[in-house]
Amino acid sequence: MSERPYWEGKEYSFVCHKTCEYFPCHKTKDPDNFNCLFCYCPLYALGDACGGNFRFTEKGVKDCTNCLLPHVRKNYGYVTGKYSEIMEVAGKNRKENRELIRKTAEELKTLTEESLTEESAESRKACLEKIRELAERLVAASGADACGK
Numbered sequence: 001m002s003e004r005p006y007w008e009g010k011e012y013s014f015v016c017h018k019t020c021e022y023f024p025c026h027k028t029k030d031p032d033n034f035n036c037l038f039c040y041c042p043l044y045a046l047g048d049a050c051g052g053n054f055r056f057t058e059k060g061v062k063d064c065t066n067c068l069l070p071h072v073r074k075n076y077g078y079v080t081g082k083y084s085e086i087m088e089v090a091g092k093n094r095k096e097n098r099e100l101i102r103k104t105a106e107e108l109k110t111l112t113e114e115s116l117t118e119e120s121a122e123s124r125k126a127c128l129e130k131i132r133e134l135a136e137r138l139v140a141a142s143g144a145d146a147c148g149k
Helices: 042-049 073-081 083-117 121-142
Strands: none
Touching: 042 083, 083 121
8 A cells, every 4th residue: 555645635725616707727537536726837937848748839839728737636736846947946036137237237337327428419310219228128027117116
């Protein structure tokens, strides 16, 4: 007789939200065992290393329409077992964003100094346009909305 996983049979490892207007969000033959706990799949960030049944569209967007991996009751352990990989991806993204922000800030400083010394209105306008583009890049890298929303 094999030992059961620590989470098996625990209430926190399974939620079936049948009153949700999107239930079930994926086609299933077993709606009673459809796990809604990972409604927004944490494995999505792992790209092609998630282990699920996905495809990439022509535009390069990951399409998980045919994936039931996070929605099967017995896969709770698989999904939570991938958290360390998800944290690695998040850490890498933070590091890349910090580097992008640092480089962009340096470019902004240089352009600002140049725009103050430019004599022609056309050159100043070009510098200001580049500053606007760099500022938008900073906002995107920070995950913030330009309007503060």
